[in-house]
Amino acid sequence: MTAKLTTVAAIQMVSTPDVAENIATARRLVAQAAGAGATLVSLPEYWPIMGMTDLDKVSHAEQPGDGPIQHFMAQAAREHGIWLIGGTLPLVSNDVAKVMNTTLVYKPDGTLIERYDKIHLFGFNQGVEAYDEARTIVPGERIGSFEAPFGRVGLSVCYDLRFPELYRAMGECALIVVPAAFTYTTGSAHWEVLLRARAIENQCYVLAAAQGGTHRNGRRTFGHSMLVDPWGEVKAVLAEGEGVVEGAIDTGFLAGVRESLPALKHRKL
Numbered sequence: 111m112t113a114k115l116t117t118v119a120a121i122q123m124v125s126t127p128d129v130a131e132n133i134a135t136a137r138r139l140v141a142q143a144a145g146a147g148a149t150l151v152s153l154p155e156y157w158p159i160m161g162m163t164d165l166d167k168v169s170h171a172e173q174p175g176d177g178p179i180q181h182f183m184a185q186a187a188r189e190h191g192i193w194l195i196g197g198t199l200p201l202v203s204n205d206v207a208k209v210m211n212t213t214l215v216y217k218p219d220g221t222l223i224e225r226y227d228k229i230h231l232f233g234f235n236q237g238v239e240a241y242d243e244a245r246t247i248v249p250g251e252r253i254g255s256f257e258a259p260f261g262r263v264g265l266s267v268c269y270d271l272r273f274p275e276l277y278r279a280m281g282e283c284a285l286i287v288v289p290a291a292f293t294y295t296t297g298s299a300h301w302e303v304l305l306r307a308r309a310i311e312n313q314c315y316v317l318a319a320a321q322g323g324t325h326r327n328g329r330r331t332f333g334h335s336m337l338v339d340p341w342g343e344v345k346a347v348l349a350e351g352e353g354v355v356e357g358a359i360d361t362g363f364l365a366g367v368r369e370s371l372p373a374l375k376h377r378k379l
């Protein structure tokens with residue numbers, strides 16, 4: 111296979127409770143990424159709505175295939191001719207009190223090609239800081255991936271990053287994406303090491319688009335959107351605030367890492 115270079119981008123946001131405002135921000139940052147040459151762009155987890163209570167996400171959930179958030183994503187993919195990984199948005203679930211935390215993937219012609227519902231729901235209680243996604247989210251049950259021109263792309267969301275068996279179950283991917291809204295507390299301790307570990311053990315690129323900053327309800331997210339290469343090196347990173355992180359997927363480098371250190375072939379289990 112001839113080596114191929116593809117520019118990819120992670121969008122970092124500090125999303126607000128205002129869906130229209132977040133769509134306007136995403137529109138501007140996706141255009142910036144595409145203008146700089148990215149042909150695959152990922153938005154962060156909960157990019158259309160953050161900084162309220164978790165329960166408020168339920169009232170903003172869209173029906174699959176309908177609503178301003180999905181309309182924007184399909185239109186942005188088509189307008190820029192990019193693969194768009196739509197971070198996550200709240201979609202209605204079969205429980206009226208809960209949503210699915212969902213990644214939708216659009217092809218460059220704006221067609222929806224994949225849906226992944228976050229499987230692992232975050233729970234954390236340190237006394238002053240506590241989260242329990244299971245109160246408002248229904249977990250997904252199906253692994254998500256799709257074929258891009260440079261290879262297979264595996265889908266995961268935020269807390270999923272802590273479960274290496276999910277990535278093994280995807281099969282060999284050239285790229286794993288991790289839209290996230292990591293807490294500042296757990297992110298400063300674990301985010302980079304987990305992303306680099308997933309890249310090293312799966313010998314693939316990892317693109318993580320994050321929320322990064324202080325949201326209107328006072329919640330602080332860790333940011334540090336990044337691209338990690340299959341050797342585990344961080345190629346690009348943005349610590350905090352809105353912006354775009356860009357880098358290249360190099361299939362020649364990927365093949366070289368797998369050839370010189372054939373750990374994936376040496377698996378016994």
Ligand SMILES: O=C(O)CCC(=O)C(=O)O
Pocket residue numbers: 231232267268269270272291292293296297300
């Ligand atoms: O795993 C973590 O430390 C953070 C996860 C998280 O914030 C989430 O899944 O929303």
